[in-house]
Amino acid sequence: MDAVSARAVVLDERNRIVASHRGRPGDSPARLLGALIAGGTGAAVIDRVVAILPEPTVTDVITGSRVGVLRIGAPAETALPPLAAWPACLSAALAGPVATVGGGHEYDGRVLAPLDLAAVARFARRSAGAVGAVAVAGIHGLENPEHEQRAAAVIADELGPDTPVIQGSATEALGLLEREHTAVLDAALARAARARIDELDTAMRAHNPEAELYIVRGDGTVLPALDGPRHATASTGAARAALIHGAARLAGLTSATVVEMTADHAIVGTTHAGLLPESGLRREIAGVRTGLRAPSLAAVARDEAFTSRLLATLARARHGFDEIPVVIIGDRADVLPDPPRVPVIRPSDGDLAAAVGAASAEAAGSIDRIFWQGTGGRADSVARARRLARDAAVRAGADPRVLRETPVQEALMTYVPVPAARLRVTAVGPLLEPVSP
Amino acid sequence: MDQVAEAAIDDVMRGAVHFGSGGGGDPYLGRQLLTAAVRRHGPVPLARPDELAPDTLVLPVVSGGTPHALLEKAHDAAEAETLLAAVEARAGRKCGAVLPVQLGSINVALPLVVAAELGLPCLDADLMRRTLPSIDLTLPRLAGHPVPPITVVGGAGVVAEFSSGAGTVLGELVRAVMPALGLVALISAYRLTAGDCTRLGVAGSVSECGRIGSALADVRPARPDGHEPYLRACGGRLACTGTVAEVVQHSADGWPRGVVSVQTPGGLVRIDFQNENLVLSQEGTVLTTVPDLIGVADAETGDLVQTVDLAVGQDVHVITSPVDDRWHTPEGLAMVGPHAFGYAVDPVGFDGASPAAGTR
Numbered sequence: 001m002d003a004v005s006a007r008a009v010v011l012d013e014r015n016r017i018v019a020s021h022r023g024r025p026g027d028s029p030a031r032l033l034g035a036l037i038a039g040g041t042g043a044a045v046i047d048r049v050v051a052i053l054p055e056p057t058v059t060d061v062i063t064g065s066r067v068g069v070l071r072i073g074a075p076a077e078t079a080l081p082p083l084a085a086w087p088a089c090l091s092a093a094l095a096g097p098v099a100t101v102g103g104g105h106e107y108d109g110r111v112l113a114p115l116d117l118a119a120v121a122r123f124a125r126r127s128a129g130a131v132g133a134v135a136v137a138g139i140h141g142l143e144n145p146e147h148e149q150r151a152a153a154v155i156a157d158e159l160g161p162d163t164p165v166i167q168g169s170a171t172e173a174l175g176l177l178e179r180e181h182t183a184v185l186d187a188a189l190a191r192a193a194r195a196r197i198d199e200l201d202t203a204m205r206a207h208n209p210e211a212e213l214y215i216v217r218g219d220g221t222v223l224p225a226l227d228g229p230r231h232a233t234a235s236t237g238a239a240r241a242a243l244i245h246g247a248a249r250l251a252g253l254t255s256a257t258v259v260e261m262t263a264d265h266a267i268v269g270t271t272h273a274g275l276l277p278e279s280g281l282r283r284e285i286a287g288v289r290t291g292l293r294a295p296s297l298a299a300v301a302r303d304e305a306f307t308s309r310l311l312a313t314l315a316r317a318r319h320g321f322d323e324i325p326v327v328i329i330g331d332r333a334d335v336l337p338d339p340p341r342v343p344v345i346r347p348s349d350g351d352l353a354a355a356v357g358a359a360s361a362e363a364a365g366s367i368d369r370i371f372w373q374g375t376g377g378r379a380d381s382v383a384r385a386r387r388l389a390r391d392a393a394v395r396a397g398a399d400p401r402v403l404r405e406t407p408v409q410e411a412l413m414t415y416v417p418v419p420a421a422r423l424r425v426t427a428v429g430p431l432l433e434p435v436s437p
Numbered sequence: 438m439d440q441v442a443e444a445a446i447d448d449v450m451r452g453a454v455h456f457g458s459g460g461g462g463d464p465y466l467g468r469q470l471l472t473a474a475v476r477r478h479g480p481v482p483l484a485r486p487d488e489l490a491p492d493t494l495v496l497p498v499v500s501g502g503t504p505h506a507l508l509e510k511a512h513d514a515a516e517a518e519t520l521l522a523a524v525e526a527r528a529g530r531k532c533g534a535v536l537p538v539q540l541g542s543i544n545v546a547l548p549l550v551v552a553a554e555l556g557l558p559c560l561d562a563d564l565m566r567r568t569l570p571s572i573d574l575t576l577p578r579l580a581g582h583p584v585p586p587i588t589v590v591g592g593a594g595v596v597a598e599f600s601s602g603a604g605t606v607l608g609e610l611v612r613a614v615m616p617a618l619g620l621v622a623l624i625s626a627y628r629l630t631a632g633d634c635t636r637l638g639v640a641g642s643v644s645e646c647g648r649i650g651s652a653l654a655d656v657r658p659a660r661p662d663g664h665e666p667y668l669r670a671c672g673g674r675l676a677c678t679g680t681v682a683e684v685v686q687h688s689a690d691g692w693p694r695g696v697v698s699v700q701t702p703g704g705l706v707r708i709d710f711q712n713e714n715l716v717l718s719q720e721g722t723v724l725t726t727v728p729d730l731i732g733v734a735d736a737e738t739g740d741l742v743q744t745v746d747l748a749v750g751q752d753v754h755v756i757t758s759p760v761d762d763r764w765h766t767p768e769g770l771a772m773v774g775p776h777a778f779g780y781a782v783d784p785v786g787f788d789g790a791s792p793a794a795g796t797r
Contacts, residue, residue: 076592076619079512079550084473106619107506113593140509175508177469280748289465296750298737309659319680319700319750370505411745412686412693414460414570414712416503416615 001036002052002354003029004239008036009355010046015249020352029053029196030203037207047434049204050214050222050358053196055236056189058286061094064188065132065164068096070123070155071180072103072138072147076112082137082180087287094188096131099123103147104139107420108372112139115147117154124158133187134159137168137180142369145169164190166230172368172392173291174422178282182233182290189232197228212434214397218283219276219295220245220357221364221428224397233290236283239354240297241276243329244269246357250347251327257318259310260353261330266310269297270317270324273404274362275428293366314339329353364428365392373419382408385423398429438561438644441549442480445647446471451741452650453545455671455758458730459714459744461541461568462504466511471546478553483561484534485640491632493533495560496524498548499572499624501589501611506620507543513592516623517551520590523598524625527586534631536560537642538575541568545646551623562634563642564627566761567730570712571608572626574773576637576763587611587626591618656739663739664754673758673787676717676724677701678736681751684744697733697747699755706755708733710744715778717755725757726775728764729787732756757787 001008006023021036029051037046069082082098083091101123102116127134134155138148145167152165159165166187168179197215204211213225217234220241228234248256248271260267269276276295283292298313300306318324325343328336329350338344347353367389371381385408394400409424441449450464450471475481498520500507525531535552537545540563552559564575573584587607589597597614599607615622634640652670657663664675679701686695697708701719709716714731717724725731734741736752747753763769765786771777774784785791 073510075513075515076510076621077512078514079516079554080470080473084476085469104510107509112510112619174505175466176510177466177508277750278748280742280746280751296748305659316680316750316752320682410686411505412695413503413505413620414693416506416620417612418616418620422505 001029001032001049001358002239002242003032004052004054005354006032007352007355008032009352009359010036011356011359015360017349017352017356022351029200033200033203045208046211047208048212048214048431049200050216050361051200052216052238052242052354052358053235055238056185056232056285060192061185061188061286062090064094065191066096066130067094067184067187068123068127068131068134069098069180069184070120070134070136070151071100072115072136072151073176074100074102074113074116076104077139077176083184090286090288094184097123097126105144105147107140107143107370109140109144115150120151120154121158124155127155128159131163133164133166133190135166135168135180135183135187137176137183139176141167141169141179142172164230166190170230171291172366174368174370175291178289178291181288182292185233185285185288185290186231190229193232194229197225201225210434214361214431216242216358216361218292219364220361222361222397222431233285233292236285236292237294240267240269241295242357242361243267243354244271244276244297244357245274245361246353246355247327247329247347247350249356249360250349250353251325251345253325253327255321255324256327257314257321257324258327258329259314259336261328261332261336263332264302266300266302267297268300268310268313268317269295270321272321275364275406275426311339362428362430363393363396363398364426365389365394365396366424366426367392368424369422370413370420371423373421378421381421381423385425386427389425389427393427393429397431398427399432403427403429438483438647440480440482441471441475441643443472443475446475448647448650448654449545449643450542450650451653452646452648453540453542454741455649455653455732456540456646456730457542457568457713459710459733460712462507462543463743463746464542466508467542467546470511470550474550474553481549481553482558483643484558485561486631486634487640489533489631491630491635493631494528494530495534495536495629495631495634496521496532497536497538497564497625497627497629498551499538500543500547501624502615502621504543510592510619510621512547512621512623514554515594516590517554519594519596520588520623520625521555523588523590523596527588527598528628532557534558534560536629536634537563538572538626539563539565539568540642540646544568545643559643560631560634561641561643562639564639566639566642567728568713569773572611572624573605573608575627576639576761577627577629577633579763579769579772580637582627584626586628587624589614589618590623592621653739653741658737658739664734664756668756671758673730673756676755676757677703677706677719678754679706681747681749681753683749684747695744697744699753708744708755709780711778714744716775716780716782717757723782723785724789725787726780726782726784727778728760728769728773730758730760732758759787
């Protein structure tokens with residue numbers, strides 16, 4: 001279901017469209033689902049719903065919950081306090097109490113400073129009644145999230161179960177600031193995300209109490225709905241990513257370069273074996289850098305130099321994937337002539353591409369962190385990175401029996417005599433099918 | 438430029454990336470650190486070395502450690518005070534200004550942050566005129582000035598001092614204490630006065646970052662001549678344009694080494710890098726080597742990119758530009774030429790000419 005373009009489809013077990021609904025812009029996800037089920041022949045029992053939710057806007061962030069921000073890292077990480085260099089209007093609108101307390105870990109997981117539980121408790125008391133959510137981030141929290149977890153427990157005790165406490169280590173991203181920023185934005189948006197997901201969940205359960213709900217992420221893979229409220233920013237870019245996957249799927253392909261032509265621009269992206277290549281860039285939301293990775297997608301404006309720039313963008317998107325076809329969709333697909341010297345497919349029902357991409361989406365887990373090769377050497381680190389990625393994919397809903405992996409990318413640590421490397425790897429696979437009754 | 442105010446930070450940081458030659462760290466963290474410091478303490482005053490009394494002791498500052506670790510643990514507010522106190526205690530007198538050791542995003546931002554925190558001006562100068570991977574690779578040392586005393590300040594008040602010895606040995610020792618400090622430290626070295634800096638002729642570095650960064654902001658990547666403002670500002674040239682085909686890294690000899698391959702209309706171009714880009718070659722012909730600068734810009738955005746962040750399929754421009762002429766002397770090349778980094782090629786300048794041929 002594409003709640004952005006108000007499209008919903010039902011796919012059978014072989015990913016064929018058996019029912020669809022074209023709604024109106026602004027339709028709520030729950031209403032879209034209701035309309036699909038009411039009108040859908042062949043949609044007798046829907047056992048899984050995958051939704052593309054609208055991505056958060058600056059206004060959503062500003063009008064979201066006030067957030068208490070706790071950094072665990074004093075005295076090591078105090079030159080740049082939390083939110084200190086944020087756009088001033090944004091931090092003024094959303095910041096509740098902000099504190100940096102003693103604690104955190106070193107690059108190899110050992111304790112950097114003991115966790116100052118008394119200071120955490122003081123922060124929690126200041127936050128009580130003053131915030132709608134809390135973000136907690138600790139130094140080297142990916143290598144060792146223990147201090148984050150203990151602090152989050154103290155805060156949850158003080159503020160009660162209804163106040164979301166978002167941990168930085170829940171975002172797989174190198175960089176304390178990037179994880180902290182993601183946690184703060186997710187905290188600000190958590191209540192609104194929960195309300196939206198709960199509404200959809202209720203509508204789905206009225207149809208089938210056993211059904212599973214998933215939310216599409218910015219790379220076109222899914223997040224279980226249970227985790228959705230804590231990762232509201234993960235929806236950023238979901239519609240475009242699902243569109244690329246879905247267009248390929250409509251053309252009967254797992255790898256394709258997709259062009260979506262609209263009145264004012266063309267979107268170009270490549271899906272390779274069900275994954276969008278990464279751009280190497282972090283997403284910015286409301287002018288703040290997050291830990292979310294942006295896939296490689298290009299938008300080409302339809303100005304006078306459009307054709308030549310589109311062909312150059314197409315060539316770039318297909319670099320290294322010379323054999324794969326080009327799939328053209330979009331409401332202006334007919335004005336674009338076939339690009340030269342490539343197989344071109346123009347599937348029907350192109351306007352359903354994003355919804356199809358959602359309904360057929362897979363689950364993935366990505367790892368991106370520093371691995372200290374202190375004891376077991378490189379082979380151990382690589383094995384650990386792959387295991388962590390597979391575990392994350394399974395937690396996201398993937399069937400552990402049929403996972404695929406990307407090659408492990410390695411970047412060595414520089415300037416220091418420590419055998420350590422930044423390793424990046426993604427595991428992906430189809431969703432585990434619900435057990436048939 | 439007589440101060441770094443908030444409005445100037447973007448330009449200064451963009452220009453600092455130019456001097457990183459593909460290394461020196463992503464500018465985001467430095468920009469955030471500097472913005473926070475300026476918001477807290479006000480604009481950082483810059484001073485030319487000849488504006489200060491010649492016997493004014495200065496505090497050279499460089500961030501030690503690895504950019505990846507710095508992303509997690511980006512210095513504590515007390516480190517600057519600790520460093521200043523240790524250096525002043527050893528010298529027996531007060532420091533009157535902070536001095537950047539090298540140019541590169543973190544190591545331009547950090548001295549400015551330290552200056553803001555200490556309430557001192559920052560000298561509009563630096564000791565390398567680019568980024569080089571070791572604290573002993575500086576123009577004062579090229580001129581015979583000793584590297585020590587070296588002061589290393591880690592988190593939680595740890596101070597290590599190395600008072601005398603050969604620069605290369607001390608460089609190893611400094612690296613050796615880094616793991617215990619969590620791979621991040623604030624480092625000072627060289628006992629220098631403002632008068633020394635005037636004699637060295639190393640003025641204008643931060644202003645230069647601002648000037649080049651402002652030209653980078655004027656780059657219009659969609660236009661064929663869109664990079665002209667930047668090329669004019671840095672005196673460089675567009676060596677080639679192509680698509681990143683491969684990025685590999687290995688560490689056979691204990692140093693991280695890497696190779697980027699760029700597919701260009703003129704064939705495969707190769708960039709050998711360690712921390713910084715060091716050798717640019719095409720089909721076996723060396724086009725440019727360290728010490729001149731080899732930068733890679735994203736063709737779509739025009740932004741300079743850290744080499745380790747390049748992605749396969751990315752369209753890029755490779756841009757080469759000159760560095761301080763003293764690095765091209767026989768003594769300078771012995772310190773920072775390609776041979777010094779273990780590459781068996783002769784130095785070639787940014788314009789493809791051999792510096793030994795007297796073209797410079």
